[in-house]
Amino acid sequence: MTPSHAPEKPGRRTAEHLVAAEAYRRILAGEAPETLTALAAALADWLRTAHPDVPPLAPAAIETAVRETWDRRHELIGSAL
Numbered sequence: 001m002t003p004s005h006a007p008e009k010p011g012r013r014t015a016e017h018l019v020a021a022e023a024y025r026r027i028l029a030g031e032a033p034e035t036l037t038a039l040a041a042a043l044a045d046w047l048r049t050a051h052p053d054v055p056p057l058a059p060a061a062i063e064t065a066v067r068e069t070w071d072r073r074h075e076l077i078g079s080a081l
Helices: 016-029 036-051 059-070 073-080
Strands: none
Touching: 016 036, 016 059, 016 073, 036 059, 059 073
16 A cells, blocks of 8 residues: 555655645635745644654745645635635
């Protein structure tokens, strides 16, 4: 059985898909902070707490992983209403 944190891509496991999903959830729920930097820092803390068995991601890596979702947040929020 594949662990829940296994990536779609082969190679070293990362938590990008976990933080991407949590970023999406927070944005749609209106729980995202004002800046991408603050969101990335919050997601790094969340990842360490919620998934301690997964290799951590630096906030800069998280910013890269969620940037597209962040840039589309107004569109996503509008479509969720």
